[in-house]
Amino acid sequence: MPDFFAPCPRGLEALLRTDLESMGAQNVRAIEGGVHFTGDWTLCYRANLESRVASRILWRVKETRYRSEQDVYKAVFELQWQRWFDVGNTIRVNTTAIRCPLKSLEFITLLVKDAVCDRFRAHCNERPSVDTLEPDVRIHVFIEDDNLMLYLDTSGDALFKRGVRSHTNIAPIRENLAAGILRMTGWQPGTPLLDPMCGSGTFLIEAAQMSLNIQPGIARRFAFEKLKNFDAAKWKQMREQAIAAQLPVKPLEIYGSDLYGDALKTASRNLQEAGLAECVQLKQANVLEITPPAEQGTLVANLPYGERMGELDELAELYPKLGDALKKKFGGWTAYLFTADKAILKLMRLSPSKRIPLFNGPIECRLLEYKIVAGSNRK
Structure with a gap:
């Protein structure tokens, strides 16, 4: 074998x-x-x-x-x-x-x-x-x-290249890391999901595909198709069964927003090309001013890198404001913030209930879990 x-x-x-x-x-x-x-x-x-x-x-x-x-x-x-x-x-x-x-x-x-x-x-x-x-x-x-x-x-192009997202912004997160993060949050299809810094929409597309049982490799080719032992009939049957198991496209409780209009256009284009535009609600908004789309749910965000927000001192200014916004508006939600910046632990003024070590390529990062209860910020 x-x-x-x-x-x-x-x-x-x-x-x-x-x-x-x-x-x-x-x-x-x-x-x-x-x-x-x-x-x-x-x-x-x-x-x-x-x-x-x-x-x-x-x-x-x-x-x-x-x-x-x-x-x-x-x-x-x-x-x-x-x-x-x-x-x-x-x-x-x-x-x-x-x-x-x-x-x-x-x-x-x-x-x-x-x-x-x-x-x-x-x-x-x-x-x-x-x-x-x-x-x-x-x-x-x-x-x-x-x-x-x-x-x-046997794969050819790396498997995080799903064959759907072709437009990216600064510091995009790879699809397989985004999918792993969604799994680690415990989010389940049917639960409201919000990415308030959605960038090119990677979390949103992965979540929509999971919700509709769309296999990540259904839209692409693989290197095993070029090997001499390739069983074309078996592969055709497998693909047909995967397509038959997909659920029909429909509006889902998946929400994305971003401060930048260009990022939102990119996310919209990617969702459109993946055939998932109907599934996700997008809007342009500042993460500090956004209101939750449901009484409870899962918030997930790949926190911005220095190139996108400006200098690191701007990020240092963002973190306490973000902590306040979560505490004031997102009681009943669980927030998961993915970051390589260790300064956030002191500046957020919220205590994470989990700190999960992950790597984005060679960069050591943390997935921080915050169970938001109104009035829970730590002075």
Whole structure:
């Protein structure tokens, strides 16, 4: 049975492990930054189609020890790449490493590319072409100490590229991190949801898709469709079942607002192109002046970065005002604020009931939970 690895934003590994187990994955093991698992190819297709949290689904084709660059070349050359994809497919090699004793990762990348091409030339007298922008096949090399792992990427473009949002603002949050944050809030479809700093609308689109049972990968293509073992009939059946299970588009209790008209136009365009404009109510408003759209619900916000609001002292001025606005207007709501700024803990004048560590790429962040009770601000 094939071995797979699903990387994800750090902090979401437990969610991803639960999801994969519910899909029928075996030998599921979470590590920092992702989840190892085994399963059949139907599971691989399903994980690509349905996982809101994974960044990719990688098929491990080899794991071995090495001592030198020559060992790396030999390990790659020994694999029968021509059994997995066609010489006419374009390739790209990505290399990452932890505590790698070898001198140059760029050289390792070239070495792996040469070994794959040499294997094809030895087999069929031709070699695949390299395409670093839109390759048909991505080969991932991961080195840790003296351990070498080789993966074929079954996803293609990263899974957070849902095939729907094509317009972004400054410092957008990736879709799989936004989906993970929504899951961590405990929000359930049917509960009012408000993003008062919605930017390009990522939280809103993810929430609407969850509410209507729209699978995150339904609008895109995957690299596994280029592999020689691709079961087109199975994949067609899986997609048809996913589409049949979708709920009809209708107005939902999902609300978004933003101070900036340009951001709101972007969110509106993205919702329109995702076919979800009818589901979400948008309006231009200052987060400090907005009124709650329901008596209780979940508020979630990716707090602005310095580039968008101006200098950091403006953010320092915003936090206590935001705390006051939540306390005065949002009694009965639970607010979840996602931020990389530790100063907020002192300046908000509200005590978070939870502080969940998460990473936005390499940036360490916190998801702060505030259960709002009128008059609950801490002097």
